[in-house]
Amino acid sequence: MASVDSDIPTTERGLPQALKILVAGGFGAGKTTLVGSVSEITPLSTEEIMTEASLGVDDLKGVEAKTTTTVALDFGRITINPELVLYLFGTPGQQRFWFMWDELATGTLGVVVLADTRRLDTCFSAVDFFERRGIPFVVAVNRFEGAADYTRDEVREALDVGSDVPIVPADARQRDSGKEVLLTLVEHVIRRRSPISTG
């Protein structure tokens, strides 16, 4: 980032601010690959320890009834300018991590939902989640060799998303393709925010 060693900010206003975009989708859909292909750093991995209420609380009669789950997150970084840094987080797609999604989704600029053409259904829960919360998302259709070749309309119908949600073909391994997906998302966010687009 922008700072040099001799240049310590005296207030937090001197620090860059961060934004985040999430990459969601089923296991093996290419989330980590996409993050890596556009990130300026090798994707990093970190863990968050989440506490969740476990089942059978009643049986335990006041005995500690929380369990902890460790959720691994992959992320990459794109420095936009000296004041702005964009982070991309690959989010665990399984339904049992919804409690994690809530925290991740807070304050997010938007979401790339990676649809895996071998198993389109693995992104249903992600689409559902972000649609319900009114968080802007695009669907990137990641083609795998030998998988069915769906048209945009077929994907739209299968996922049951509105006509305003962009659906873009993607190859998560290619930087240019990843860039295109991100640009489509940010343009979608801009369109949703400008009043002229609602009509």
Added chain:
Amino acid sequence: MSSGGYRESPDGDPKKPVFYSDVGAGPLVRPYAMTGGRTRAMATTLDMISVVVASRREVDWAAVQPESASILKLCRRPISVAELAAHMDIPMTVVKVLLSDLVGKGFVLARAPLPAAENPQLNVLQAVLDGIRRL
């Protein structure tokens, strides 16, 4: 930071996960031992993409615990909470607690993320587009 004690007593509060007082247990518990069982309120105001930086060059290293010293060394340049956690290989939850302590002591400055969801700022979005195009 109002909490006086460095290490909260294992007071048997049923809302607290038991491992907070179980410092000697297995590997999952270790990171919590680093924080002395603290879950300060401030830690929750730090986001995983809050950007932090060490606010001074001179540090009395004897006065900070080793994990906090590692944080201070890693944040000589601005860095996010998530990156710190990844480089230190400890969970973000733990990094946030250690960081909040350092922020409270004035050793670290923290900048909250841009409130992207509520605040439509077209100039910011335009900058993001330009930044991605430049990749």
